[in-house]
Amino acid sequence: MLEGFYTAASGMMMQQRTLNTITNNITNVRTPGFRAERVVATTFEHELLTRMEAGDTGVVGAGTPIRIVDDVFTIADASLLEETGRPFDIAINGEGYFNIQGTEEGQTFLTRNGHFDVDEEGFLVLKGAGRVLGEDGEIEVGGSNFAVNEDGEVYDERNRLIDRLLITVPGQDVQLEKFTNGLYTVADGGEMVPAENMTVRQGILERSNVDMNREYTLAMEAQRAFQSCSQAIKIVDQMNQKSVTQIASL
Numbered sequence: 402m403l404e405g406f407y408t409a410a411s412g413m414m415m416q417q418r419t420l421n422t423i424t425n426n427i428t429n430v431r432t433p434g435f436r437a438e439r440v441v442a443t444t445f446e447h448e449l450l451t452r453m454e455a456g457d458t459g460v461v462g463a464g465t466p467i468r469i470v471d472d473v474f475t476i477a478d479a480s481l482l483e484e485t486g487r488p489f490d491i492a493i494n495g496e497g498y499f500n501i502q503g504t505e506e507g508q509t510f511l512t513r514n515g516h517f518d519v520d521e522e523g524f525l526v527l528k529g530a531g532r533v534l535g536e537d538g539e540i541e542v543g544g545s546n547f548a549v550n551e552d553g554e555v556y557d558e559r560n561r562l563i564d565r566l567l568i569t570v571p572g573q574d575v576q577l578e579k580f581t582n583g584l585y586t587v588a589d590g591g592e593m594v595p596a597e598n599m600t601v602r603q604g605i606l607e608r609s610n611v612d613m614n615r616e617y618t619l620a621m622e623a624q625r626a627f628q629s630c631s632q633a634i635k636i637v638d639q640m641n642q643k644s645v646t647q648i649a650s651l
């Protein structure tokens with residue numbers, strides 16, 4: 402009977418993780434450039450039991466069939482571009498990520514969120530993350546009188562080149578690690594390379610690619626599955642109680 406507990410409990414944990422991921426997608430539906438995520442589950446595999454003795458670990462055998470989270474992947478499908486007319490809003494049409502200098506030394510974030518602003522010192526910033534990086538470092542625009550062309554070059558009000566936005570893509574076999582809503586970091590040892598297949602649009606934002614109808618449908622499915630696993634645990638518990646009472650009465 403304990404196997405039933407473990408199988409149903411693993412299902413509850415799996416669906417809880419799924420609900421958390423879906424909730425995060427829904428929360429970020431209005432976060433520019435946000436990419437929806439999906440939970441990938443294992444098939445019903447047997448949990449391997451191991452023993453540790455004198456520092457050695459050995460496989461004992463198979464245990465309870467369980468289903469667990471195998472991975473959480475990001476849906477990289479492009480989203481729609483929305484015109485805002487705001488000079489600080491910048492979108493990447495194509496591949497690539499903006500580079501943001503984090504508050505900690507040596508910390509760099511990658512994002513598709515181009516909802517920028519300017520700080521008190523006149524630097525272009527992504528609020529809550531850090532300053533926007535160009536090829537020569539942090540970009541100082543001074544105010545709203547600046548222009549960005551399709552190549553990502555930033556010009557001041559006198560049409561003098563300030564810098565070029567640093568827009569990069571992961572190099573070969575480079576993995577991105579999720580940091581927080583819409584922000585990513587590069588895994589240790591990874592290298593980003595300049596993006597080529599893209600253009601830059603000023604006064605435009607890239608919307609998130611979250612499909613609310615799809616998210617609500619998946620949320621209801623996960624909630625029903627969670628409830629089913631919970632009910633299965635109750636049934637197994639009732640069966641255990643009945644077996645104990647009946648055996649005791651013999």
